[in-house]
Amino acid sequence: MYKLTLLTLIILVTGCMQDGYQNVGDIPFDASIDDENFKVCNERNIKQYYLRRSSDAPPSYRGEKRALEQAILSEYSFPEAAQENGYLTIRFIVNCEGAPGRFRVEEMDFSYQPKTFDPQITSQLLRLVKNLTDWVPRKRRNTTYDFYQYLTFKIQKGQVIEILP
């Protein structure tokens, strides 16, 4: 029985490690860019923000979208620039204590092609998203869980015109 259990465990573990292939959107820790003080509560159970049981309290932001918009838009500042158009997406993890970390940035133009925004835009939005500390984690039966979240900024002429999703 012991050998069978051990064999099963080995198969499961090696199966999960095959080729280093991850699930879509996973954000593993990267020592070169991530804050080592940011801890997730369960590395193996970080759910997407939209996945939950109907009985779970959904993840959210205190004050809802309006508070999030206020936190970003009241601080964001960039002069009008005709060439700065597209979407800037920041993906990250919110841990079970509501703290965000492991930020990843994807930038594209309105044709969905990769582009690079002015570094002032990118660094500013990244800083503002890192400062969003009012996240409320997913909750099930008095236990809170880590979750993946993303914010997409629709940018026109250097100005943030919509915050998604």
Added chain:
Amino acid sequence: MRERSGYMCAEIFLHIALRRKIFAHMKKKILLLVLVFASWHLYAPPNCEIYKSNTTCYQSCQQAMKAIRYRQGSHQSQRRFEKSIALCPDFAYSYMEKAVPYLKRGLFIEWKAMIDKAVELSPKEYLGYRGWCRLQFLRDYQGAINDIQQLQSLVHYDIGYGQTGDYHLNFALALSYKGLGQLEQARQLMLQHLQSDNYTEGLYDYYHLGVVEYELGNFDQALHYLNRQVEVNDYMSDTYYYMALCNKQLNQREQYAAHLEKAEVYYRSGKTITDNYTEAFDKIYLTDILNEKNNN
């Protein structure tokens, strides 16, 4: 589409589980749900048997069927879609399904490359879907308009509903024009859709038409449609909020206060327009209601 296990099923489930109170009072909405289920075949996995004459595409289809047994976006699922595509590079379904988790998780460059391939291979099947996703996830209004109008020009049958089942694609087209600020065009398209043959009331159609009328400054007409919305679906704080704004413009102080109060009560009890993935269109938040209250 892969949404059968994720997106579509979740939406249907939410309709049933979270809104069962309204369905108890809304026979028409039950009919809508039935119609959404009736159109299930549009989103269902393909029947692999039709590919039997082509061995590799038949195997490709079978790989895709294996892929959808795994959790969406998991490496097990994605690898099988890759095998499916390798076997039959013209199998559009696998491109579309492989793309879905990228869309939901904010990896839009990757999503677009894959969904474009699906559309290229099977435009009639996936143009409407891509257009809807561009509208819902990216508020890419012009992109959604281009896709939906291209689909309209390609087919002579009903182009069907957006992926959530809440909006007909004709109505999604109107919402896209609204997003571009072309309110009159949006209004015309909404009315055209409402007057079309076989029109089935959408869950939020009258609400959005009411909002467009309000934004155009047609407050009496806006109230008319918002009242229709209450008849169809009295489950939304948002409707009462806009009713209050119309009352304010028409100097109807008592109705204004009553509707704003009702908007707050409804909101606090969870009766509000929602979407599991993205912000709902014309969504109102508690802050909006309280600010309105405090400023008047």
